[in-house]
Amino acid sequence: MTTAIRSEFDQGIALTPRPGGPGRYDGELGAGWQIGGGINGGLLLAVAGHALSLQHPGHPDPMSISGYYLSASRPGPVTVGTEVIRGGRSLSTGTASLSQTDEQGRSVERLRVLASFGDLGAAEGEVHTSAEPPRLPPPDQCIGMEHAPPQLIEQAALLERFDLRLDPATVGWALGQPSRNGRIQGWFRLADGRDPDPLLLLLVADALPPVTFDLGMPGWAPTVELTVHLRARPVPGWLRVVHSTRNLAGGYFEEDAEIWDESGRLVAQSRQLARAPRPA
Amino acid sequence: MTTAIRSEFDQGIALTPRPGGPGRYDGELGAGWQIGGGINGGLLLAVAGHALSLQHPGHPDPMSISGYYLSASRPGPVTVGTEVIRGGRSLSTGTASLSQTDEQGRSVERLRVLASFGDLGAAEGEVHTSAEPPRLPPPDQCIGMEHAPPQLIEQAALLERFDLRLDPATVGWALGQPSRNGRIQGWFRLADGRDPDPLLLLLVADALPPVTFDLGMPGWAPTVELTVHLRARPVPGWLRVVHSTRNLAGGYFEEDAEIWDESGRLVAQSRQLARAPRPA
Structure with missing residues (x-):
C-alpha cells in the first residue's frame, strides 16, 4: 500500500512499506522542508505519526504524540520503524523511530516518538473551552x-x-x-x-x-x-x-x-x- | 547499589538492580501512593525517572520526561527496564518501561516513558519569566x-x-x-x-x-x-x-x-x- 500523493505535504510524509519488515517503512525527507539547516521538526513528527496511524486499525488519529529529537535530520532517505506497545478499546499506544544513514554508512537515529492513537470522530461529550481564539485581522x-x-x-x-x-x-x-x-x-x-x-x-x-x-x-x-x-x-x-x-x-x-x-x-x-x- | 531510604518518597521510588540485567530494576509500589484504585501517576513517573537518572552519568536531571499510561498500576512489586537511546554532550535520551505481574502470572506494562536528562546545575543564561506565581494566602x-x-x-x-x-x-x-x-x-x-x-x-x-x-x-x-x-x-x-x-x-x-x-x-x-x- 502506498499513500496517494495529493499535495506536497502528502508527498512529504509518504511511506513505502519495507519488504519483510512489518511496521517498517521507507520515506524521503524533501529539501523543501528544511529550516535552519535541518528538516522541520513538525514534518518529522507527521512522518512518524503517519507510520503509527497505519499500525492501529480503528484508531487513525494521534490523540497525544511526543517526539524527542536526537540529531538534526537531513534531506534524503529516512527509515521509520514502529512498535505497537498496547492495543486498547479506545486508545492504542505505540512507538516510532526515524533514522537516516550518515556519510560513513552508519544508521543514526533522528527522532523517537511515543504516541496514543484513537478516533477523534468517535469523540463524544460536552465541550467546555475557556481558552479564547486569537483575535486576528483578516x-x-x-x-x-x-x-x-x-x-x-x-x-x-x-x-x-x-x-x-x-x-x-x-x-x-x-x-x-x-x-x-x-x-x-x-x-x-x-x-x-x-x-x-x-x-x-x-x-x-x-x-x-x-x-x-x-x-x-x-x-x-x-x-x-x-x-x-x-x-x-x-x-x-x-x-x-x-x-x-x-x-x-x-x-x-x-x-x-x-x-x-x-x-x-x-x-x-x-x-x-x-x-x-x-x-x- | 541501593538507594538510601530517607523518606516515604525515597522509599516509594527505591530501586534494586536486577542481577544480570543491566538497566533493569525491582521496586515496590506502596499502598500509600494509591488514588482512586490505582497508584498515582506522578509517583510512577518518578520511579521511571529515578531508573533513568541512574543510566546517564553527568546528566542526573529529567529536563523533559513524557509518560504514557497503559494500564492501572496496583500496590506491589514492579519491574523497571531502561534503554539508553542516545548519550550527548548536554543531554542524554532514554526510555523506561514499568511492568507488573497480573493474577495469571503475565507481565503487564503499566507505563512507557521517554525522557531527556541533563544537568540543571549547569544551566546558564538569562531568566525571562513572564508567567507569574499564584497569589496564595499563607x-x-x-x-x-x-x-x-x-x-x-x-x-x-x-x-x-x-x-x-x-x-x-x-x-x-x-x-x-x-x-x-x-x-x-x-x-x-x-x-x-x-x-x-x-x-x-x-x-x-x-x-x-x-x-x-x-x-x-x-x-x-x-x-x-x-x-x-x-x-x-x-x-x-x-x-x-x-x-x-x-x-x-x-x-x-x-x-x-x-x-x-x-x-x-x-x-x-x-x-x-x-x-x-x-x-x-
Missing part, C-alpha cells in the same frame, strides 16, 4: 512571507510550502522591534490548498517562526521535545495559530501552540521544550 | 486535607503523604460549589518534611486533585499522557502549585501544572492529557 491584512527578511527565507525553504499570514502586531521582530511579549500568531494554510487533517496539525504545531524572535533573539531554536494533543478534527479552511512562551531560563524555553480551525474549535494544543538561540 | 490560612471530604481521603491514601494546603478560593468544589474556572492551586510539601528535588517535582506535577473537580465533575480522571519539563532545581521549602485546564472536550481534557519554589522561581511546567470523569 488574512489579507496580515503579513505574508513575501515580506519576510530574505535571510529568514533563505534558511527556511519550508516557508514556501505555507500560506502563512502573521498578525502585524506580532511581527515587530522582522523590523528589529520585537514586542518582547513572547507571542507570535497568525493564519495558516498550505500553499497548495490541501485542507487540514490531524497529521497536518502535527506540522502546524511547529510551523511558525520560533517565538524567541519576539523576545529579540534571532537564530534557530532546536527542539528537544514536542508533544501535541489533538482535540478535534479540523474543518476545511484556514487555521489560526498562536505560539507563546512564558519562561526562558537556563538556555531553554517552552513554546506553547494552540491551533483553532475555521469553525472556531480548538483542534490542537502543543508544547515543546527548545534550546534558546545562542547570542549572535 | 499556608496557615489555606485548606489542609484534614478538611477534605471523607470520601476523597478514602480513595486517596497518597494525600496522607502530603502537606497540601489549597487556596480557599479554589476549593468551592469540596462544598458543592465549584468555581467552574478550571483552576486549583495551593502549597505543597511532603508530610515528612523531605525537601523538593527534581524527582519529587515529577510527583508534584500530578499531586493535586483533578482540576475537573473545579468544573463540577467529581470522579477520578485517568491520565493518558503526562510530560514534565524541569526548568530549575528547587530550593528547600514549600512549593506553590497551580493546576488549570482550558479545554475539556470529547471526553478528554488537558491539565497544566506550574510549580514554583520558595525563591519564586518557576521550577517545573507540565501538561497532561486525561480522560474526563464519567458523569455520576
Whole structure:
C-alpha cells in the first residue's frame, strides 16, 4: 500500500512499506522542508505519526504524540520503524523511530516518538473551552512571507510550502522591534490548498517562526521535545495559530501552540521544550 | 547499589538492580501512593525517572520526561527496564518501561516513558519569566486535607503523604460549589518534611486533585499522557502549585501544572492529557 500523493505535504510524509519488515517503512525527507539547516521538526513528527496511524486499525488519529529529537535530520532517505506497545478499546499506544544513514554508512537515529492513537470522530461529550481564539485581522491584512527578511527565507525553504499570514502586531521582530511579549500568531494554510487533517496539525504545531524572535533573539531554536494533543478534527479552511512562551531560563524555553480551525474549535494544543538561540 | 531510604518518597521510588540485567530494576509500589484504585501517576513517573537518572552519568536531571499510561498500576512489586537511546554532550535520551505481574502470572506494562536528562546545575543564561506565581494566602490560612471530604481521603491514601494546603478560593468544589474556572492551586510539601528535588517535582506535577473537580465533575480522571519539563532545581521549602485546564472536550481534557519554589522561581511546567470523569 502506498499513500496517494495529493499535495506536497502528502508527498512529504509518504511511506513505502519495507519488504519483510512489518511496521517498517521507507520515506524521503524533501529539501523543501528544511529550516535552519535541518528538516522541520513538525514534518518529522507527521512522518512518524503517519507510520503509527497505519499500525492501529480503528484508531487513525494521534490523540497525544511526543517526539524527542536526537540529531538534526537531513534531506534524503529516512527509515521509520514502529512498535505497537498496547492495543486498547479506545486508545492504542505505540512507538516510532526515524533514522537516516550518515556519510560513513552508519544508521543514526533522528527522532523517537511515543504516541496514543484513537478516533477523534468517535469523540463524544460536552465541550467546555475557556481558552479564547486569537483575535486576528483578516488574512489579507496580515503579513505574508513575501515580506519576510530574505535571510529568514533563505534558511527556511519550508516557508514556501505555507500560506502563512502573521498578525502585524506580532511581527515587530522582522523590523528589529520585537514586542518582547513572547507571542507570535497568525493564519495558516498550505500553499497548495490541501485542507487540514490531524497529521497536518502535527506540522502546524511547529510551523511558525520560533517565538524567541519576539523576545529579540534571532537564530534557530532546536527542539528537544514536542508533544501535541489533538482535540478535534479540523474543518476545511484556514487555521489560526498562536505560539507563546512564558519562561526562558537556563538556555531553554517552552513554546506553547494552540491551533483553532475555521469553525472556531480548538483542534490542537502543543508544547515543546527548545534550546534558546545562542547570542549572535 | 541501593538507594538510601530517607523518606516515604525515597522509599516509594527505591530501586534494586536486577542481577544480570543491566538497566533493569525491582521496586515496590506502596499502598500509600494509591488514588482512586490505582497508584498515582506522578509517583510512577518518578520511579521511571529515578531508573533513568541512574543510566546517564553527568546528566542526573529529567529536563523533559513524557509518560504514557497503559494500564492501572496496583500496590506491589514492579519491574523497571531502561534503554539508553542516545548519550550527548548536554543531554542524554532514554526510555523506561514499568511492568507488573497480573493474577495469571503475565507481565503487564503499566507505563512507557521517554525522557531527556541533563544537568540543571549547569544551566546558564538569562531568566525571562513572564508567567507569574499564584497569589496564595499563607499556608496557615489555606485548606489542609484534614478538611477534605471523607470520601476523597478514602480513595486517596497518597494525600496522607502530603502537606497540601489549597487556596480557599479554589476549593468551592469540596462544598458543592465549584468555581467552574478550571483552576486549583495551593502549597505543597511532603508530610515528612523531605525537601523538593527534581524527582519529587515529577510527583508534584500530578499531586493535586483533578482540576475537573473545579468544573463540577467529581470522579477520578485517568491520565493518558503526562510530560514534565524541569526548568530549575528547587530550593528547600514549600512549593506553590497551580493546576488549570482550558479545554475539556470529547471526553478528554488537558491539565497544566506550574510549580514554583520558595525563591519564586518557576521550577517545573507540565501538561497532561486525561480522560474526563464519567458523569455520576
